[in-house]
Every structure is written in C-alpha cells, then in structure tokens.
Amino acid sequence: MPRPEDVVFPRGERVEERRKEGTQRKLLDEFFDHRTLLAVSRLQDQGLFDSVDYPISTGKEGGVFRATRGKEFRAVKIYRIGNTTFRHLPEYALEELRREASLRNFGGLVYAWTRREHTILGRLEAAGVRAPHPYGHYRNVLVMEYIGTAEGAAPRLRDALVPDPESLYREFVREVGRMVRVAHLVHGDLSPFNTLYLDEEVVLIDVAQAVRSDHPGAYALLERDMTHFARFFGRIGRPVEAEELLRAVGGDEIQPAVAE
Numbered sequence: 001m002p003r004p005e006d007v008v009f010p011r012g013e014r015v016e017e018r019r020k021e022g023t024q025r026k027l028l029d030e031f032f033d034h035r036t037l038l039a040v041s042r043l044q045d046q047g048l049f050d051s052v053d054y055p056i057s058t059g060k061e062g063g064v065f066r067a068t069r070g071k072e073f074r075a076v077k078i079y080r081i082g083n084t085t086f087r088h089l090p091e092y093a094l095e096e097l098r099r100e101a102s103l104r105n106f107g108g109l110v111y112a113w114t115r116r117e118h119t120i121l122g123r124l125e126a127a128g129v130r131a132p133h134p135y136g137h138y139r140n141v142l143v144m145e146y147i148g149t150a151e152g153a154a155p156r157l158r159d160a161l162v163p164d165p166e167s168l169y170r171e172f173v174r175e176v177g178r179m180v181r182v183a184h185l186v187h188g189d190l191s192p193f194n195t196l197y198l199d200e201e202v203v204l205i206d207v208a209q210a211v212r213s214d215h216p217g218a219y220a221l222l223e224r225d226m227t228h229f230a231r232f233f234g235r236i237g238r239p240v241e242a243e244e245l246l247r248a249v250g251g252d253e254i255q256p257a258v259a260e
Contacts, residue, residue, distance in 0.1 A: 008032055008037070008040065008051075008052045030058075030080075031058075031062075031063055031078050031080070032078075033081070035081070035107075035139065035140075036078060036081075036139070036140060036141065039138045039139040039140065039141040040052065040076070040078075040141055042138050043076075043136060043137075043138050043141060043143055046136065047069075048069065048074070048135050048136050048143045049067035049068060049069045049074050049076065049143060050067075050068050050069050050070070051067060051068050052065045052066075052067045052076055053065065053066045053067060053068055053073075054066055056075065056148075056153045057153075060080070061079060061080060062077060062078050062079040062080050062140075063077075063078055064076070064077045064078075065077075065078065066146060066148075066153065067143070067146075072146075073146040073148070073150070074135065074143055074144070074145065074146050075132065075143070075144050075145065075146045075147070076141060076142070076143055077114075077117075077141070077142040077143075077144065078140060078141050078142075079110045079113060079114055079140040079141075079142075080110075080140075081106055081107050081110050081140055089209065090188075090209070092188075092211060092215065092217050093188075093208075093209045093211075096116065096211075097109050097112050097113065097116075107139075107140075110139075110140045111139050111140060113208055114137050114139065114140050114141065114142050114208075115137060116208050117134075117137075117142055117207060117208035118134045118136075118137040118142055118144075120185065120207045120208065120210050121133070121134040121144060121207060122134055123183050123185065124179060124183050124185070124204065124207065126183070127178050127179065127182035127183035128178050128182060129175055129178045129179050129182070129183060129204060130175050130201055130202060130203050130204065131203060131204045131205065131207065132144040132145040132146075132147055132203070132205060133145040147196050147198055147203050147205075148198065153196075154196040154197060154198035154203065155196070155197055156192065156193055156194070156195065156196060156197070157192040157193075157195040157196065157197045157202070157232075158191075158192035158193055158232070160197035162197070162236050163200070164200070165233065165236045165237045165238035166238055167200060168197075168200070168202070168236075168238070169233060169238045169240065171200070171201060171202050172202050172229065173245070173248045173249055175202050175204060176190070176204075176225075176249040176250075177248070177249045177250050179204065179210075179249075180213055180222065180249055180250035180251070180253070180254070181250045181253065184212055184213045184214070185207075185210045185211065185212060185213060186210060186211055186212075186213055186215070186218040186221050186222045186225075186254070187204065187207060187209075187210050187221075187222075187225055188209045188210055188211055188221040188225070189206065189209050189225070190204070190225040190228070190229070191225070191228045191229070191232075192228070192229070192232045194206040213253075213254050214254075214255070218254055219251065219254045219255065219256040220256070222246065222249070222251050222254060223242070223246055223251065226242050226245040226246040226249065226251065227242040229245060230242040230244075230245050233245075
C-alpha cells in the first residue's frame with residue numbers, strides 16, 4: 001500500500017504545468033492533515049481513484065480536487081475539519097446535524113455533513129436530476145463524478161458563455177423541477193455561483209444543505225433561490241418574474257409556512 005501522502009499530487013504526474021510545487025505543498029499542508037490523508041488513502045484502496053491530481057476550487061470550508069481513476073477523472077471533495085465549515089450555516093441545516101453529532105464536535109459534524117451530501121446526491125440521481133454521481137465517502141472526503149473535460153472543469157454558470165438563454169431556461173426549470181417534484185427536495189442555497197454548465201446542461205452541486213419539500217421553511221428557501229435566478233436570467237437576456245419561475249419549478253406544490 002502506498003503512503004497516504006504519495007496518493008496526493010504524485011511525482012510521476014505532469015502537474016507542474018498547472019501548479020507549481022510550492023503551491024502544491026501549501027495545499028497539502030492546508031487540506032491534507034493526517035486524518036484526511038488516511039481517509040484519502042482508504043478511498044484509494046477501495047478503488048475509487050488512483051491519485052489526486054490538482055485542485056479545481058478551494059475555499060474556507062473545503063476544496064474540490066480532480067482525481068484520476070484509470071482513463072477517467074473523478075472529483076474528490078474535502079471538507080476542512082473546523083468550525084469555519086458551519087459558521088454560516090442556517091439554523092435549519094444545523095437542526096439536521098444535531099441529530100448525528102454534538103455542535104462542539106467539529107469532526108463529527110463534518111463527517112455527518114459529508115454523509116449528508118453523499119446521500120442527497122444519490123436521491124437526486126434516482127430522481128433523474130443532473131447532479132454529480134456519488135461514488136463513496138469516508139470521514140470528511142467525498143468522491144463524486146467529475147463535471148468537465150480533459151481540458152478542465154466545467155465553469156460555474158455565472159462564468160459560462162450561454163449561447164441560447166431560452167434553452168438554458170428550459171433546462172434549468174426541468175432540473176430544478178425534478179428536484180422539487182420528484183426528489184421532493186429544495187436546494188436552499190442555489191445560485192449561479194454553485195451551478196455548473198457543461199454541454200449546455202445545468203448541473204446542480206453543493207447540495208448538503210437541501211431540505212425536504214415538506215419542511216416548514218422549504219417554500220421560503222425555494223422562493224429565495226428563484227429570486228436569485230430570475231435576476232440572472234434577466235441579465236443574460238431571458239427576462240422572467242420570480243413568481244413565474246417559482247411556479248414553473250413546482251413552488252405551487254409546496255405549502256408556504258403559516259405565519260403565527
């Protein structure tokens with residue numbers, strides 16, 4: 001079995017064309033502590049990937065890395081173990097995590113959050129929603145489908161060149177509608193920043209905070225998400241009112257919370 005640290009940015013790969021060695025070392029120190037290296041090694045031993053190649057995106061809560069398995073690519077998402085991951089989570093998301101771990105146990109919370117994202121991705125796939133296929137997880141590491149090509153990862157929708165706004169609108173309504181009507185889930189934090197665009201298809205990501213459509217706050221969350229996207233569609237030349245978009249994706253099938 002290779003050493004855990006040899007799985008990440010292996011010397012035999014030509015990753016220097018993308019990231020300098022100093023940057024790789026910095027990322028290794030920031031994301032791959034001993035526990036995470038062991039988790040990465042375990043998933044590699046299970047055959048989910050051969051090596052971790054380079055980062056696709058990184059942030060305060062974690063990062064996504066491209067990995068290689070044979071001739072195909074996969075995405076490895078790693079959550080940092082610490083309170084920054086949960087500092088900005090809304091109360092409804094923390095409610096779900098309290099059932100699995102103490103709010104003071106940051107490691108347990110991160111592991112629960114990783115399991116939750118894996119589970120929700122599976123539910124979306126079963127409902128026919130275009131989202132990354134989940135291959136497996138362990139501790140704070142999630143392995144999922146790589147959305148992109150050999151040339152690079154798919155762009156976020158806000159950064160993508162959209163040749164046909166009307167086609168994008170129909171595609172968006174179809175995917176979010178399946179999430180609401182078939183998977184019975186509301187994303188809760190959907191925006192052009194965390195939606196990918198590949199081959200003129202919308203791909204929904206970052207789904208760990210999704211809630212069931214019968215949750216008391218689901219309607220308000222969906223309404224907020226569609227308000228964000230109504231503004232986006234207006235900017236790219238396909239104007240739509242937020243109320244119309246909300247109905248189109250199934251908002252009228254969700255019961256709004258009753259004010260006390």
